Amino acid sequence: MTYLLQQALNALQLGSIYALIALGYTMVYGILTMINFAHGDLFMVGAFLCFISVLLLKLSFVPTLLVSMLGTALLGVTIERLAYKPLRRAPRVSAIITALGVGLFLENFTLALSPYPKHIPSAIPNVTWIVGGVSISSLQIVVIALSLVLMVLLDLVVRRTMVGIGTSLGGVAGVLYGLAYPVIDPYMGIVVGWKAFISAVVGGIGNIRGAMIGGYILGAVEILVVVFLPSTYRDFVAFTMLLVLLVFRPYGILGKPAVQKV
Amino acid sequence: MKRAALIFCASVIGLFAAGCGEKSPSTIKVGLIAELTGDMPAVGESCKKAARLAVKEINDAGGLAKGDRRYKMELFIEDNAGKADQSASAAQKLITQQKVVAIIGPNATRYAIPASEIAESSRCLLITPWSTNPKTTLNAKTNAPKKYVFRACFTDPFQGRVLARFAMDRLKAKKAAVLYDVASDYNKGIAEFFKETFERNGGKVAAFETYTTNDRDFSAQLTKIKRAEPEVIFLPNYYSEVPLQIEQAKRLGLKVPFLGSDSWGSQELIKLCGRDCEGYYFSTHYAPDTAAPAALKFIRAFTASYGSMPDDVAALTYDSFGLLRQAIDEADKIDRTAVRNALARTQKYEGVTGDMQFKEGSSDPIKSAVILQIKDGKFVYYSDANP
Numbered sequence: 177m178t179y180l181l182q183q184a185l186n187a188l189q190l191g192s193i194y195a196l197i198a199l200g201y202t203m204v205y206g207i208l209t210m211i212n213f214a215h216g217d218l219f220m221v222g223a224f225l226c227f228i229s230v231l232l233l234k235l236s237f238v239p240t241l242l243v244s245m246l247g248t249a250l251l252g253v254t255i256e257r258l259a260y261k262p263l264r265r266a267p268r269v270s271a272i273i274t275a276l277g278v279g280l281f282l283e284n285f286t287l288a289l290s291p292y293p294k295h296i297p298s299a300i301p302n303v304t305w306i307v308g309g310v311s312i313s314s315l316q317i318v319v320i321a322l323s324l325v326l327m328v329l330l331d332l333v334v335r336r337t338m339v340g341i342g343t344s345l346g347g348v349a350g351v352l353y354g355l356a357y358p359v360i361d362p363y364m365g366i367v368v369g370w371k372a373f374i375s376a377v378v379g380g381i382g383n384i385r386g387a388m389i390g391g392y393i394l395g396a397v398e399i400l401v402v403v404f405l406p407s408t409y410r411d412f413v414a415f416t417m418l419l420v421l422l423v424f425r426p427y428g429i430l431g432k433p434a435v436q437k438v
Numbered sequence: 439m440k441r442a443a444l445i446f447c448a449s450v451i452g453l454f455a456a457g458c459g460e461k462s463p464s465t466i467k468v469g470l471i472a473e474l475t476g477d478m479p480a481v482g483e484s485c486k487k488a489a490r491l492a493v494k495e496i497n498d499a500g501g502l503a504k505g506d507r508r509y510k511m512e513l514f515i516e517d518n519a520g521k522a523d524q525s526a527s528a529a530q531k532l533i534t535q536q537k538v539v540a541i542i543g544p545n546a547t548r549y550a551i552p553a554s555e556i557a558e559s560s561r562c563l564l565i566t567p568w569s570t571n572p573k574t575t576l577n578a579k580t581n582a583p584k585k586y587v588f589r590a591c592f593t594d595p596f597q598g599r600v601l602a603r604f605a606m607d608r609l610k611a612k613k614a615a616v617l618y619d620v621a622s623d624y625n626k627g628i629a630e631f632f633k634e635t636f637e638r639n640g641g642k643v644a645a646f647e648t649y650t651t652n653d654r655d656f657s658a659q660l661t662k663i664k665r666a667e668p669e670v671i672f673l674p675n676y677y678s679e680v681p682l683q684i685e686q687a688k689r690l691g692l693k694v695p696f697l698g699s700d701s702w703g704s705q706e707l708i709k710l711c712g713r714d715c716e717g718y719y720f721s722t723h724y725a726p727d728t729a730a731p732a733a734l735k736f737i738r739a740f741t742a743s744y745g746s747m748p749d750d751v752a753a754l755t756y757d758s759f760g761l762l763r764q765a766i767d768e769a770d771k772i773d774r775t776a777v778r779n780a781l782a783r784t785q786k787y788e789g790v791t792g793d794m795q796f797k798e799g800s801s802d803p804i805k806s807a808v809i810l811q812i813k814d815g816k817f818v819y820y821s822d823a824n825p
Binding site: 179182183186187189190292293294295297302304306311313315353357358359361363364366367368398399402403406407408410411 | 620647648649650652653654655657658659661662664665678679681682685686689690691706709710711712
């Protein structure tokens with residue numbers, strides 16, 4: 177029983193991070209109706225801003241979070257102005273290719289500055305409590321609680337969003353991820369970005385609650401596969417399940433069929 | 439005139455003319471193929487430095503004696519540019535144009551294999567210093583050992599076995615857990631050999647968990663490992679992933695020792711780990727702080743010549759030349775096959791990376807690995823390890 181509770185906690189932590197990144201995809205989609213494939217790399221930039229703030233500027237957790245949010249928000253707005261806006265009337269494929277290009281630029285720009293993996297020192301006192309046999313760390317609590325608070329706030333307050341808010345969520349996720357998994361490198365955003373994108377699609381792209389649900393579902397499925405099956409099957413089983421779900425609900429769990437303009 | 443020049447050339451080439459009993463000075467030619475440019479110039483650089491040092495020492499000591507004659511060793515260095523095809527053409531050139539007795543290198547498996555194919559088919563001795571993959575010295579078709587290809591390092595299966603014994607004998611563990619990258623040959627190979635040896639000797643691998651390259655969250659696997667209550671956790675993974683695995687395990691409250699393979703042996707590991715990796719062990723080729731006289735002499739000479747500590751590639755290259763020198767001493771005459779036969783029967787060679795022995799029927803040396811411990815942010819010699 178404690179084993180399952182521990183795994184549930186693991187799933188909650190992983191799911192929170194997927195959900196936060198998935199929200200970024202969904203919110204940018206809500207405004208621009210395009211998939212911002214550079215979002216995973218914005219998330220990476222968020223983690224590097226966290227590294228700079230904690231190690232070089234010696235900031236504590238809250239200022240670090242603000243620096244990262246502000247940095248990624250500004251970056252998101254700049255990218256939108258420079259790369260996406262000029263293509264608003266271009267075919268959709270052009271916008272997607274541009275987004276991929278922006279992602280590659282961010283990766284290689286970071287690579288040019290620092291090719292080696294970096295270690296982020298802990299900005300939160302690292303304490304582990306044992307509650308009824310389950311290990312709970314201070315980091316886990318911060319990751320899960322902060323994600324939930326942000327999501328509830330967004331859900332209550334935001335009716336019309338801005339690109340900057342979407343990308344700054346990527347920044348928050350970058351900071352939380354960087355603290356939870358403190359070895360970062362310029363390619364860290366690729367796989368996590370894909371997974372969060374899939375979460376957003378499963379939940380229903382463009383739908384805020386859908387992105388949250390999608391993130392938690394993916395986190396839970398990934399952990400559950402390891403609990404009940406050999407860990408080698410993890411990605412294979414997780415993504416097959418998500419594909420099957422999409423067969424039955426092609427617009428995602430909370431998504432609605434888009435009205436095609438003729 | 440033309441004829442005189444030909445005779446002159448023939449006596450300079452020397453090696454094969456030597457059998458004729460002429461009194462003219464001649465040399466023993468040895469080729470080196472190193473990764474001087476391309477994706478791993480640091481490896482090639484280390485290899486070249488150690489090779490030059492080894493040859494200089496041999497020649498300063500008066501060269502090599504055979505019968506009543508002495509020969510200097512002459513070194514031909516070829517760059518493979520970090521490419522498989524250039525490794526093969528470098529081997530071709532050394533064998534047919536320079537007519538070397540033996541080739542040392544290349545180091546990385548993906549370059550050592552193509553060069554070794556050329557050496558094998560031309561019946562020219564080749565010793566790779568650093569390639570640990572079993573395939574390097576095996577014939578791809580018959581799976582039998584190649585006749586002319588040898589290595590100076592241990593192999594991946596050996597490393598897996600050695601670490602299993604270390605876990606049982608030194609750490610007194612009866613129950614182990616393994617977490618490894620299933621998408622990488624190196625990690626997978628060592629993990630499987632570790633499990634096999636550990637279980638054959640009466641131990642139990644209670645959790646054998648995998649992930650794929652670039653995963654960052656190991657919480658589910660580590661929670662599973664924690665439930666299995668192992669006494670040691672084996673992580674045969676690269677230095678950029680190991681720190682995350684250890685940190686997450688500690689956060690889950692796992693307090694057992696961790697064990698690693700030679701992929702841990704980078705200073706980057708300590709930078710990324712902070713104090714989290716203190717006290718843990720991994721196997722590698724040699725310990726720079728070891729007190730063995732052969733190693734001390736080499737480390738001093740290398741540091742004096744180049745102003746930096748030799749890494750494992752340098753130590754293994756130096757040992758490859760040592761093995762070759764001993765084989766030439768023991769061979770009844772100096773030609774490729776005679777030297778190869780002498781090497782294949784090497785009873786004992788006292789090297790920088792430990793004592794080595796070769797037995798006919800295998801191209802891999804019988805040697806021990808060293809176990810290093812991480813102490814105060816440094817790699818410190820802990821023990822030798824034998825299968």
